[in-house]
Amino acid sequence: MSTEPTSHPPRQGLAALTLGAIGVVYGDIGTSPLYTVKEVFLPATGIALNEANLIGAVSAILWALMLIVTLKYIVLILRADNRGEGGGLALTALAAHAVQSKPALRGALLLLGVFGATLFYGDSVITPAISVMGAIEGLEVLAPGLAAYVLPISLAVLLALFLVQRFGTGAVGKVFGPLIVLWFLVLALTGALQIARQPAILAALNPLHAWAFLAERGWHLFAAVGAIVLALTGAEALYADMGHFGRRPIRLAWGLLVFPALALNYMGQGALLMREPTAIENPFFRLFPAELLLPAVVLATLAAVIASQAVISGAYSMTQQAIQLGFLPRMALRYTSAREAGQIYIPAVNWALLAGVVGAVLLFGSSSALAGAYGIAVTLTMLITTMLTYFVVREGWRLPAWIAAPATLGFLALDALLVAGCAIKFVDGGWFPLAFALALFALMSTWARGRELLLASIRREGLELQPFVAGLVDSGAARAQRWAVYPVANPDTVPQALLHNLKHNQVLHEANVILTVVFHERPWLGEAERVELEALAPGFWRVSLHFGFMDPPDVPRALALCEARGLRLPIFETSYFLSRETVVPTDGSGMARWRERLFAAMSRNAVGAADFFRLPDNAVVELGTRVQI
Known part of the structure; x- marks a missing residue:
């Protein structure tokens, strides 16, 4: 197979x-x-x-x-x-x-x-x-x-x-x-x-x-x-x-x-x-x-x-x-x-x-x-x-x-x-x-x-990425000699996994990729359309990977295409830090309470991003965060 x-x-x-x-x-x-x-x-x-x-x-x-x-x-x-x-x-x-x-x-x-x-x-x-x-x-x-x-x-x-x-x-x-x-x-x-x-x-x-x-x-x-x-x-x-x-x-x-x-x-x-x-x-x-x-x-x-x-x-x-x-x-x-x-x-x-x-x-x-x-x-x-x-x-x-x-x-x-x-x-x-x-x-x-509400909550509570990254560069923080990839749903806010890394592990990697996967209302996209790359600051890049709704979402394979654009991610020196959101239903104007509970249950039972995006098992670190909707 x-x-x-x-x-x-x-x-x-x-x-x-x-x-x-x-x-x-x-x-x-x-x-x-x-x-x-x-x-x-x-x-x-x-x-x-x-x-x-x-x-x-x-x-x-x-x-x-x-x-x-x-x-x-x-x-x-x-x-x-x-x-x-x-x-x-x-x-x-x-x-x-x-x-x-x-x-x-x-x-x-x-x-x-x-x-x-x-x-x-x-x-x-x-x-x-x-x-x-x-x-x-x-x-x-x-x-x-x-x-x-x-x-x-x-x-x-x-x-x-x-x-x-x-x-x-x-x-x-x-x-x-x-x-x-x-x-x-x-x-x-x-x-x-x-x-x-x-x-x-x-x-x-x-x-x-x-x-x-x-x-x-x-x-x-x-x-x-x-x-x-x-x-x-x-x-x-x-x-x-x-x-x-x-x-x-x-x-x-x-x-x-x-x-x-x-x-x-x-x-x-x-x-x-x-x-x-x-x-x-x-x-x-x-x-x-x-x-x-x-x-x-x-x-x-x-x-x-x-x-x-x-x-x-x-x-x-x-x-x-x-x-x-x-x-x-x-x-x-x-x-x-x-x-x-x-x-x-x-x-x-x-x-x-x-x-x-x-x-x-x-x-x-x-x-x-x-x-x-x-x-x-x-x-x-x-x-x-x-x-x-x-x-x-x-x-x-x-x-x-x-x-x-x-x-x-x-x-x-x-x-x-x-x-x-x-x-x-x-x-x-x-x-x-x-x-x-x-x-x-x-x-x-x-x-x-539920996904709309979740993304809205992340945007509302999250820190703006650009000034945060600029502040890190000027901070002179010590850096680990590895590459870190942070898959996120919203590319404009700081990944929760990055915040957890800094707060609990007190570590910043030498090279950091803020990664977003975008699915389009088209069935297939060619490799020429797959990668969008932007340098944010020394040691920081924002990468968007684009897939059609029939394309297999193979992230490592797609990231390899970055090399033609001047960014080469070493396979054996790269770690993927995932934010695993735990959805917390709350009273409010989002959805009916039963729908929020249903969404939370579906979110808990969803297959992890690592498996879905074909990330290497020995290079994935998951860090949890609670999000209210």
């Missing part, structure tokens, strides 16, 4: 990137045929199983894929990249930068984006549970007596999936693409065979059937939409994984394989149900002849595991971004690839997701029950993405309002309809991912606000 990834994933050939995109980006949306059609015709939706409704429902699914995935994500959203990176927090940073001259709006967009990020975590819990259970439920079609084993087998598969995360996804990722390509080819073939037997289903290609189907639902429209939206889950992955594969491979994969295969399979399920309405118990697995059911279950399970892997890896990346943007405390983070910085493993996130997934499986017990919980987090994320995109298009790209508004308002209306369709499932399970997201939002907003 390496700790020295490159600053940006290297680009491969177009074919390899397209294959990788099929394996990672489309795993989630590719497993939606396992349960979507069945959910549309559940008794709760009130939709009768007849030929007109089958054609209309399949048409609605196909045109939802066309409008939401193809037009919104493939054509529009993929253009809104943040230096090549996509995803909720990358888009949030882009939108916030676009309106930086409007502080109130910028703050609102940051909060909105953070809430969208927390919804992604809810999706990361539901996706593995529903995908794996939906695949394993194929055993019930193979032999009804196996129904009792679906739950334990699903739990065993999910447990194994999370246990292997610590080994990294590099080796497993090599087989993701070919397996998912095989999955989509099977989707296309089984669907095409059924269409050949019942070609009347091809009428679903006409969008008028989708319009008529939805218009006839009346007040039951939202129930129908809440089921149809299951076909769209995974659409956010198109944007979230853009940094790994690039815009063009993702578009090629969708147009050449993924969308045609999904369309054929959904029409194939509709064709099957037109001939055999009894197949509604599990229309996907009924596409297969009896002798191929077991291989189909195995392939579906592998596809579900791959779909789950994609959102789990996405949760790790999202957490890394949130930490470096200041919305979560530092956590233990391991790089699992020597070549790709995006391949990381965060133990705390892994075990939290496992607990959530196991809880969801035990609480809901079946893919149909989980479908009630699925969708609301995804659709709210889609809505937030569209809202943020408007500000990127209008303020960032400087397009006139008469272009920006139509480009996003149509999608905003569609997203609002999808959210409304899922909202009626709130009591049936939709509360689960929302509760998960709201709890995380409370944590993230508390941490961000």
Whole structure:
């Protein structure tokens, strides 16, 4: 396991990137045929199983894929990249930068984006549970007596999936693409065979059937939409994984394989149900002849595991971004690839997701029950993405309002309809991912606000650095023949560790570096932008190290770049003095008392700066200080 990834994933050939995109980006949306059609015709939706409704429902699914995935994500959203990176927090940073001259709006967009990020975590819990259970439920079609084993087998598969995360996804990722390509080819073939037997289903290609189907639902429209939206889950992955594969491979994969295969399979399920309405118990697995059911279950399970892997890896990346943007405390983070910085493993996130997934499986017990919980987090994320995109298009790209508004308002209306369709499932399970997201939002907003208050307290109570350093130079104090690096959050005040060194140890080092690490609302920064150096006085320098929110924050490696600017830090003669703040909640106008206590607890349990910034263990000295907020 390496700790020295490159600053940006290297680009491969177009074919390899397209294959990788099929394996990672489309795993989630590719497993939606396992349960979507069945959910549309559940008794709760009130939709009768007849030929007109089958054609209309399949048409609605196909045109939802066309409008939401193809037009919104493939054509529009993929253009809104943040230096090549996509995803909720990358888009949030882009939108916030676009309106930086409007502080109130910028703050609102940051909060909105953070809430969208927390919804992604809810999706990361539901996706593995529903995908794996939906695949394993194929055993019930193979032999009804196996129904009792679906739950334990699903739990065993999910447990194994999370246990292997610590080994990294590099080796497993090599087989993701070919397996998912095989999955989509099977989707296309089984669907095409059924269409050949019942070609009347091809009428679903006409969008008028989708319009008529939805218009006839009346007040039951939202129930129908809440089921149809299951076909769209995974659409956010198109944007979230853009940094790994690039815009063009993702578009090629969708147009050449993924969308045609999904369309054929959904029409194939509709064709099957037109001939055999009894197949509604599990229309996907009924596409297969009896002798191929077991291989189909195995392939579906592998596809579900791959779909789950994609959102789990996405949760790790999202957490890394949130930490470096200041919305979560530092956590233990391991790089699992020597070549790709995006391949990381965060133990705390892994075990939290496992607990959530196991809880969801035990609480809901079946893919149909989980479908009630699925969708609301995804659709709210889609809505937030569209809202943020408007500000990127209008303020960032400087397009006139008469272009920006139509480009996003149509999608905003569609997203609002999808959210409304899922909202009626709130009591049936939709509360689960929302509760998960709201709890995380409370944590993230508390941490961000707490850090603001902490820095304000340090500035208020701290001594101004420049005159203090000048006074030390004139004092003639004895100096130790070593280098001292003082990492600080505020570069304009005297580090508490320096004050403690002078007061308790009565020592001043020969050379002193006041170090600040700055994370930017950009994913990557080159080495030319990494270091900012300023000489303060004889023996004192102020250094700022700049990282993007996807850059590994390797401080010693970055400090080595100072040599080109005339400052060489000897590795074996340098000590790092850290100020470990103990947060003391107080009554006042900062935050509610419970939030201050929560922030204090998060601060106590945060991973130390030494580990996070990769400082050498044998050269770190920590000195504590108490800070009131």
